[in-house]
Amino acid sequence: MSARKILITGGTGQVARPLAEALACENEVWCLGRFGAPDIERQLNVQGINTWRWDMDDLSQDGLIGLPRDFTHVVHSAVRRGEDGDFNAAIEVNSVAAGQLMTHCRTAEGFLYVSTGAVYSRQSLDHAYTETDPVDGVADWLPAYPVGKIATEGAVRAFARVLGLPTTIARLNIAYGPNGYGGVPLLYFKRMLAGEPIPVPLDGRQNWFSPLYADDLVAQVPRLWEAASVPATLVNWGGDESVGMTDCIRYMERLTGVPAKLVESEVTRETYRFDPTLRRRLTGPCTTSWRDGIRRTFEALQPEHLEH
Template sequence: MIEGKKILITGATGQVARPVAEALAKNNEVWCLGRFADVDAERELSDLGVRTWRWDMAGLAEDGLDGLADDFTHVMHSAAHRGDGIDFDASVEINAVGAGRLMTHCRRAEAFLYVSSGAVYAGQSPEHLVREDDPLGGQMPWLPTYPVSKIATEGAVRAFAVTLDLPTTIARLNVAYGPHSHGGMPILLFRRLLAGEPIEVPPRGQNLCSPIHTDDVVWQVPLLWKAATVPVQVINWAGDDAVGIQDMLTYMAELAGIEPRFASSEVYRATHAFDNTRRRALIGRCEVGWREGLRRTLRAHFPDLVKEAADAVQQ
């Protein structure tokens, strides 16, 4: 962990950035930008010594950064305008312009981290481990504007990093999960299992991903800043395990003592497993394996449901 720095984090009420903000606030001056629609989350951050600042990326007429300090040493830009999945122009403009304005305001920083997504990658065969130089052009039928806006924003971040001479890392996040917020995609799918819904899976093989627990996210953020360069450093940000979504849900169902249900379908929530060679070379391996991480995450979100069953499985 780093100490004595002045850090700016966007999207800090979310599942990924919030634990980072909380951990870094112990030994640094941390500011969090956001809309703070959840006033309880803003109060909880303030109680931990985090300074908050209201900023809405969608307010394009005014950048909302006037009056904000500009002497931050490190920036983590995790906020994203997800949009309604229909207005591609709005999603691209809000996210790309927002990133550009933030980088310009924080041009004196030592390092800037933009949290992108594995959704930017084009479709691959299920067994392929995606590398940073693989083709882009991802598709998400349930939120079609998201991959496009992420790719566009990556372009803006690359341009501003060079223009401003601002050392930057673009971290393409895989499936993140943990105790905060909604828990991540594994917990969202698990809630559907609890409701008796079958989960869509590919007709052949498994839909692989590389899940990363937020504990690993927290300690890796300072190292992602350390890896920042001009031009940008692009890194796959994921756990070390390539795991099938079906295997993950089967394991969670076993911990909870329920029967998982799956439905073969040509339309399912597609993910990628990552080749983590570059990340391991730059910042090392992850510390939380997927089984341990899911067990801890389930206990955080469903303590009464999974405790006894999880203890039995662990023994």
């Protein structure tokens, strides 16, 4: 993409930052966020990215006053995750913020809302979820998170129709890569380094997921904008390969020589395997295998721990 005016929320996150940095090469990019991390705003600015301070928890319109309206494309990935367990706040803050943002950018050619696979009603651990599978918003590891996402999906669908704003809702799997904190696999590796137990499902089973490497994520966003429609397009956004989380952890053990302390538990960080059929039709195939992606991530973020 080139010569477009692009708005990205959550611009310091695992999804949005590599996207903003890639698109800024040939487009006018604006990132919205609180920019709480030290020096993060300056790091974006020196790459030619415009920043705008926006706190989703402020439900007044004041946070968007003065922000340009003539964006051609929008990615909304900012989220109140609900770590405090406040379901009502997760519902209201996320859904109202999405509605305000869509109204502000109602003339855009494409609006992309980043949702999550955690909205799905849990089936077998290796079930390949499709876009038509039922949702229920139950996640023991972070209960308010999927509830807020379901509520926001509803708001996004409504505003897409009311405003006539072409929209894609992309239910993200696990994004990872050599940026930010690296993604969920690197979170597990930090626990490995600390010798902390890692909960895994009972009876030797494992959580399956469809990891999406940063390069593929960035490459697919323009295609997801192209797929935007009224009513909103819904697509599962993950990689082409299905991976067991235990297998991923064992691979990190082989790469680094750092042992993992796996402990069977009834409560784990659940992940979801996606059927990639629709996403591949919209974006084309991924180009990075999960093992190559994990190795590249370690080469960038944890090179001192690689054994070979």
